[in-house]
Amino acid sequence: MKLLLTSAGVKNTSIHDALVDLLGKPVAESNALCIPTAGYGHPMGTPAGAWRFITGQSTTPMCELGWKSMGVLELTALPSIGARRWIPWVQEADVLLVNGGDALYLCHWMRQSGLADLLPSLQELVWVGLSAGSMVMAPRIGEDFVEWKPPTGDDSTLGIVDFSVFPHLDHPALPENTMADAERWAAGLSNPAYAIDDDTAIKVSGGVVEVVSEGHWRLFPA
Numbered sequence: 001m002k003l004l005l006t007s008a009g010v011k012n013t014s015i016h017d018a019l020v021d022l023l024g025k026p027v028a029e030s031n032a033l034c035i036p037t038a039g040y041g042h043p044m045g046t047p048a049g050a051w052r053f054i055t056g057q058s059t060t061p062m063c064e065l066g067w068k069s070m071g072v073l074e075l076t077a078l079p080s081i082g083a084r085r086w087i088p089w090v091q092e093a094d095v096l097l098v099n100g101g102d103a104l105y106l107c108h109w110m111r112q113s114g115l116a117d118l119l120p121s122l123q124e125l126v127w128v129g130l131s132a133g134s135m136v137m138a139p140r141i142g143e144d145f146v147e148w149k150p151p152t153g154d155d156s157t158l159g160i161v162d163f164s165v166f167p168h169l170d171h172p173a174l175p176e177n178t179m180a181d182a183e184r185w186a187a188g189l190s191n192p193a194y195a196i197d198d199d200t201a202i203k204v205s206g207g208v209v210e211v212v213s214e215g216h217w218r219l220f221p222a
Helices: 013-023 047-055 075-081 083-092 103-113 115-121 179-187
Strands: 002-006 031-035 069-072 095-098 126-130 164-166 193-196 200-205 208-213 217-220
Touching: 002 013, 013 126, 013 200, 013 208, 031 083, 075 083, 075 103, 083 115, 103 115, 164 179, 179 193, 179 217, 193 200, 193 208, 208 217
Parallel strands: 002 126, 031 069, 031 095, 095 126, 164 193
Antiparallel strands: 002 200, 193 217, 200 208
């Protein structure tokens, strides 16, 4: 699996070019599934927010990029319909577009649905994360981002990458997301971490990690 971990979607040309490079073909020739699940777990999430994400009417470009086809994969529904139905849908997709919201809620339903177990076998699939959709790939999200309480009782996530992600760095609507806040957050982790603004993404392919940015970011070593 290849990863494009964004703070706020495909916000600029550099991130778009990184996406096309990971796909290995134009967006217009690629089949996408979008995953709105994380939005339902966050206290600020609403049905309207999920609708805006799915219909491409948000400020975080993901679903509106001109995909060849688009479907909705709601993780909370998957356990009730059976793997024999939904696994082929994921296997046939070129890209998963994963909404923001609550990373621990998303992680829980990725595990409950079986998607987390399937992902390592999908070497050509591209995962495009938006905020929590990026954070879920980390070993931990850090206590600052814990809202929904998982059954495990901790802040651990999938650990597909060895670093954590602090999104929306210096966002004007989020006064608690300054670089000083990110530095304090990173100090509470035992692994490397990136703080990224909305014009930055982290591209991961073949074990190589590359920061793609038209904004600003910072790496905090372990």
